[in-house]
Amino acid sequence: MVEAFRREAGNSLAALAAIIIVLGAAYPILRFIAPGYAIYLTYGVIWSIAALGFNILYGYTGLLSFGHAAFIGIGAYTVGLTIKYLGLKELEVMLLVAMAASAILALIVGPVVLRYGGIFFAIFMLAVGQILWGFYLKFYHVTGGTDGIKIGRVELLGFELGGVGYLTYLTAYHYYVLAVAAVAYITMWYIVNSPLGYSLKAIRDNEVRAIALGINTLQLKLVAFTISAVYTGLAGALLAPLTRLVSPELAYWFVSGKIVFMTILGGASYLVGPIVGAIIYTYLESIAMGYTIYWYLLLGILIIAVMILSPKGLMYLVDSVAARSRLRWGAWSRSS
Amino acid sequence: MVEVLLRVENLYKHFGGVRAVDGVSFSLSWGERLFIVGPNGAGKTTLVNLISGYLKPDRGRILFKGEDVTGFGLAERVRRGIARSFQLVTVFDNLTVAENIAVSVASRLGRNRVAYRTLSSYRDVVEEVERVLEIFELEDVAGKYPTELSQGDRKILDVALTFSLKPSLIILDEPTSGVATRDKRSVMERLVKAFDVAGVSSIVVEHDMDIVFKYAKRVMAMHEGRVLADGDPASVKGDEEVKRILLGGVYA
Numbered sequence: 001m002v003e004a005f006r007r008e009a010g011n012s013l014a015a016l017a018a019i020i021i022v023l024g025a026a027y028p029i030l031r032f033i034a035p036g037y038a039i040y041l042t043y044g045v046i047w048s049i050a051a052l053g054f055n056i057l058y059g060y061t062g063l064l065s066f067g068h069a070a071f072i073g074i075g076a077y078t079v080g081l082t083i084k085y086l087g088l089k090e091l092e093v094m095l096l097v098a099m100a101a102s103a104i105l106a107l108i109v110g111p112v113v114l115r116y117g118g119i120f121f122a123i124f125m126l127a128v129g130q131i132l133w134g135f136y137l138k139f140y141h142v143t144g145g146t147d148g149i150k151i152g153r154v155e156l157l158g159f160e161l162g163g164v165g166y167l168t169y170l171t172a173y174h175y176y177v178l179a180v181a182a183v184a185y186i187t188m189w190y191i192v193n194s195p196l197g198y199s200l201k202a203i204r205d206n207e208v209r210a211i212a213l214g215i216n217t218l219q220l221k222l223v224a225f226t227i228s229a230v231y232t233g234l235a236g237a238l239l240a241p242l243t244r245l246v247s248p249e250l251a252y253w254f255v256s257g258k259i260v261f262m263t264i265l266g267g268a269s270y271l272v273g274p275i276v277g278a279i280i281y282t283y284l285e286s287i288a289m290g291y292t293i294y295w296y297l298l299l300g301i302l303i304i305a306v307m308i309l310s311p312k313g314l315m316y317l318v319d320s321v322a323a324r325s326r327l328r329w330g331a332w333s334r335s336s
Numbered sequence: 337m338v339e340v341l342l343r344v345e346n347l348y349k350h351f352g353g354v355r356a357v358d359g360v361s362f363s364l365s366w367g368e369r370l371f372i373v374g375p376n377g378a379g380k381t382t383l384v385n386l387i388s389g390y391l392k393p394d395r396g397r398i399l400f401k402g403e404d405v406t407g408f409g410l411a412e413r414v415r416r417g418i419a420r421s422f423q424l425v426t427v428f429d430n431l432t433v434a435e436n437i438a439v440s441v442a443s444r445l446g447r448n449r450v451a452y453r454t455l456s457s458y459r460d461v462v463e464e465v466e467r468v469l470e471i472f473e474l475e476d477v478a479g480k481y482p483t484e485l486s487q488g489d490r491k492i493l494d495v496a497l498t499f500s501l502k503p504s505l506i507i508l509d510e511p512t513s514g515v516a517t518r519d520k521r522s523v524m525e526r527l528v529k530a531f532d533v534a535g536v537s538s539i540v541v542e543h544d545m546d547i548v549f550k551y552a553k554r555v556m557a558m559h560e561g562r563v564l565a566d567g568d569p570a571s572v573k574g575d576e577e578v579k580r581i582l583l584g585g586v587y588a
Contacts, residue, residue, distance in 0.1 A: 195458070199443070199448040202428045202431065202439045205431065206426055
């Protein structure tokens, strides 16, 4: 009976645990062999939370948003504004406020935008993102406009880290981010395997049929939208202490596109797809940026290549290689 | 009165000059199964659309469990226990057979919003899914995706989703349409058996006369919106008008 509920390797808790361990172990190794690239691992982990949040909407509910930068912005500016105006130092408090602010935005915008599907939803979200971007840009006496808000060192778990070396601070921050991400990953595993998760997949596959089964699809889509917003807002908040500057750029539509890119690169139909995609994208971007000013072009070619060679993302390649080897072993054992 | 599940009184539905349903009355007991037959345009689908709430009648009353549901919308009727499936199969293609049924069961139990526990950790959901799989003989394909199933199994899965909502009355519109001829009988047999096991009432619109006369205890023949005959298969088959209009001499 349990087998009747499909558990592909790419959706398993074991895969998530393996990823968390790799992300923890890789940091000191990178610090040792390629010190300049270690910080991108932290960036990658943060983006993975955003992409995971984006994918509960895209991969699991079938709603493509081109405006998730709105929530990155909300998260980042929550950190910036609470530091600037309230003198807050504890990051945990800021994360909670950022998640609450994202949820509130989702609950205000959601009931309107979720009445539309497909391209209308995507464009509606793009507009929401751009409105907020315009707000951060133009309300400069509050947001600092293009100058943004500078972020000093934050307290992690009540520890004052002003006195430690910068590299130590970055290392501490990496593991802090990874701990938050681990909780976010495992929570997402529960969500997608819960009755809610399955109902969302049903809505994605056939909304009319889901309604006929008595599922309140608008309400469940709003729940998914809010979860998505909270994850992405959390990522935005974690980003701020690392960029050390909160500026409108974080809420620009390009960031929304980046989240879409990461998710599709990794594979939207796998739980771990967006995580793998976010880490790989972050490194590709940093490496491509270092080599050429035409890095947009390189990434563009890459996404086209992935779309042609493995339309379901990199995780699909992993999955089909695993399936092929299973098949080969099966055939071999039968003939022997 | 208690034994009567559904009572249809003098139902009329005209589309312009077409008398789709023209004064139909009948009643259905708890656990009873009614086959509706008739040529194209006889008003069979219109009648089941009126009963399930997709259409509103011009005149007449529909009583369900003693309650007048004529003015009720679709959702209200579903909540009271009237469910139907359509001619085209609609299931969730990226969920396995078991997961498809689990979604329906979770919906009936009001658990759609639960996000902190896995669906497969609910003992009552899993037991109910296993029961439905067994009733419809879908155990062997429980872990498959609907796209990997035969058309007959897809049809049965579609009905099983509706069945999982535990309605008192299931309305099926041509359940064997699109199913390969050699599978038609087994599909109908599994459906009929499932309804009998669960004691659920059903109204089945069916084109295939061989199937109807094999599995029916009660048949209602329609023509031009009116009921020609209503009764056990033998008496309906023996009816002169039915012979002339429906059977075209084949069974004479």
